[in-house]
Amino acid sequence: MMFAAATAALCVAMLLALLRACLGPTVYDRVLAVNSFGTKTVLMIAVLGFLAGRPDFMDIALLYALINFVGTIAVLKFFRYGDMARPGGRPAAKGGD
């Protein structure tokens, strides 16, 4: 019951985020909305794990959080530079460009 209510709340929030993703107006608004949508999806997967009595779902939630992060970075890099291969400096502490 409690979990069902939480799922419903998440659905409402996801609809709002989706509305912003449709409205735009800039591409960054859409990326922000999609990122926020992804956060809610992670929570939704976690709640569904409890709702379905399958705690394995936590692995999927963690994975989705990960993919959401990397996906956002990739999309932003693409919109910023129009290319994924742009050099970004070495990882070592003082070696950044």
Add this chain to the structure above:
Amino acid sequence: MHAISLGLTLFATWLLLSGVYTPLFIFLGVLSCAIVVVIALRMEVIDRESHPVHLSMSLPGYWLWLGKEIVLANIDVTKRILSPGQAINPSVFRVKAGQDDELGKVIYANSITLTPGTVTIDIDDDDLVIHALSETSRDDLESGEMDRRVTALGDGA
């Protein structure tokens, strides 16, 4: 030194994730951690920035304080979102980051972003460019308490 501590942290994470504690899976865990440490060494991603052992004593206290700030800021921002009329007054301004290393600046910048009401939008050498939703959040940040605490974090070690 950092490689060893990263390995131990990874193994602790493995134990949290795994849930199967037979000798075979413990062995696989050790093997996985070893593989990851080797790849990480090859990628040059292990150093005092990515794995700040020197901060491990002072970080928990800072996180508690940050958690309190996050809760307060959230309540403030939610009120502004909900209140009708002209509750927001966005502004962009610069604050000085008093930390002398890059890790300190990153912690500071991320703490600012984590506190709703203020978002770091650029780092320009020693200055952080901040977008604030209202005067309250702006004044909070300009009082410099967070800056002081993050700086103390780096010095205390």
Add this chain to the structure above:
Amino acid sequence: MSHHLVIRVIAKLLIPFILLFGLYVQFHGDFGPGGGFQAGVIFAVAFVLYALVYGLDNARRIIPDRYIRAGIALGVLIFAGTGVVAMFLGGNYLDYSVLAHDPPHGQHLGIFVVEFGVGLTVASVMVAIFFAFAGRGHKIDEKEG
């Protein structure tokens, strides 16, 4: 150029844990959702993040093309090899039961090895696809033909 400071440091922090999570999913295919394919993708994601943050050239230096090709081939070899070994031991293709003295143990071993092959191939192919698309429009390595 201090604009990318945050992402550079945080990516450094996260990459080892992404790799570990990939290996965890790889080895716990029996117990939870997961297995070779998903694990390979997660493992590749760590390299993709590395390439996104530190540039494609650095990523290519860390994991040269010959490693990727070797990974693709070796993974398929492990997969097919397990099947062929099972045939030599008197079973059908990919009949794991004959791999060890008692069938359940043999099946565990067989699935483990085959999943490892799948994971290796998928990770290598994912990295190869990302490198190929990201390097589009850049200098193409003539030698690799």
Add this chain to the structure above:
Amino acid sequence: MEALLDIVSGVLLAAGSFFIIFGAHGLVRLPDMFARMHGAGVTDTLGAGLFIAGLMIQGGFTLVTAKLFLILVFFFFASPTSSYALANAALSQGEKPWTWNSEDSNGDKDGTSSKT
């Protein structure tokens, strides 16, 4: 004891849902991208935090709780990082933050009423 824990986690979930919904509401209502990031921040920090805390109480001392904790830690590292990357990319492409006196030039491009 059991019932008490249920109530506590129910309250946490309800509070989390509250912040998630109104964070999303802010995402729709606020005037420009930079302001909307604050709304998304509400969802990402306190909303997700309370929500996961509520689930953790339901999970008890098991590995489910440990994994939820890892998700939470990941959020707290990743969400400000992607916010920063987003804001920085938008800034570098010439997006101007909305303020009260820039209304004519930049505000309300999408026509959704922001000030009412």
